[in-house]
Amino acid sequence: MQEAMIKICGVRKVYRIGTEKVIALDRIDADIQKGEICCIFGTSGSGKSTLLNQLAGMEKPTEGKIVIDSVDITKLREEKMAAFRQKHIGFIFQSYNLLPYMTALENTALPLMFQGYGKKEREARAARLLKMVGLGERLSHYPSQMSGGQQQRVGIARAFAAKPDVIFADEPTGNLDTKTTAQIMEMVLAFARENQQTIVLVTHDPEMASYADRILTLIDGNIVKDERKDKK
Template structure:
């Protein structure tokens, strides 16, 4: 008996989302009635230039801001209706983040930084640090397990950031310009690493970027201009880079 394709089930649903910001006596409309579905196991790129609204949309999807109107659901949960405590709990259980600026805690080692999401889930210290060390070795940092962020290069810090984002196997990982501070060679390595983890763990990736090269790794590219979706289409490459 054939099993249903898990990608036929959306993990993220955005319904008529509008976001306004009051500035003095005026109101700036950052997002205009956004409707979007992102499917389980999909790598979806939110693509646009500076000021297009992509960062605002990311904030809505991750529950960092509440929409002025409309609703965002992740796994059927209306996150735009949750209070701050409920949101914090939801993020710890279901979401991961890879940041452009790495966001590693400076006073923690690579192992301790990567183990942090498991701490929030109540995993015992020995178990979570063993898992963190194993994942750091997978991302090529076996020689940096006990190093602090200041002792690592940008590429090494981002590898640690990726390990931290994926260690708890979240349903959705948000990658906000994850290679913006890296050279071209390291960019390729980081993107291939993110895509490999996503495929192995069947996780959904929301990749936010202005870079067409990064967008080429996605299964689907959603393009924003002036707070509106102007294009939403599958990657037309016959052999996407992350599958070669």
């Protein structure tokens, strides 16, 4: 069996609020394979956003460790973690998180700048991705000149621009209508499967969860169900 892309080993996260301790994650264990579309599913307060923050290296767990592509990210200092994210991780956000003063082309090309690509190559790759998501006529448009669905397409192109190993999608279609949601998710899955990338999708929406190969259901900081789709 191949080495897991992500290993979650006994992860516990405790927050202190005054004199009270709140257990957000309670010693979670799970492996996520390379190329897997894995959904972390749960209602508000289930611990799914906390788990995403641990996986992305935004917070350190109180106990346990997280290994991504054989690297224990819980041991990385902040600057090393930032460099690791730039090289290995992409993000798709519910609120798009596009820079308002940059065009669609510039927003998409941004991750490539951090990896040292020249301007011409950055823009060529960004333009190609934007055409693939149906925005070939919008390269010079700013976020304020685009609809929510168009902004999220830019967000997808940006997330995949540097071909990261793992993409974290945090409620990526929460602000979109049903038709646009389906289009966006089909794009995400097509890109990921083409490049054997791992997707970790965080949502409270059962319809969104249905796009995943596997669903990890969280309740009160515990994984209570691990469901895999039958591959026919």
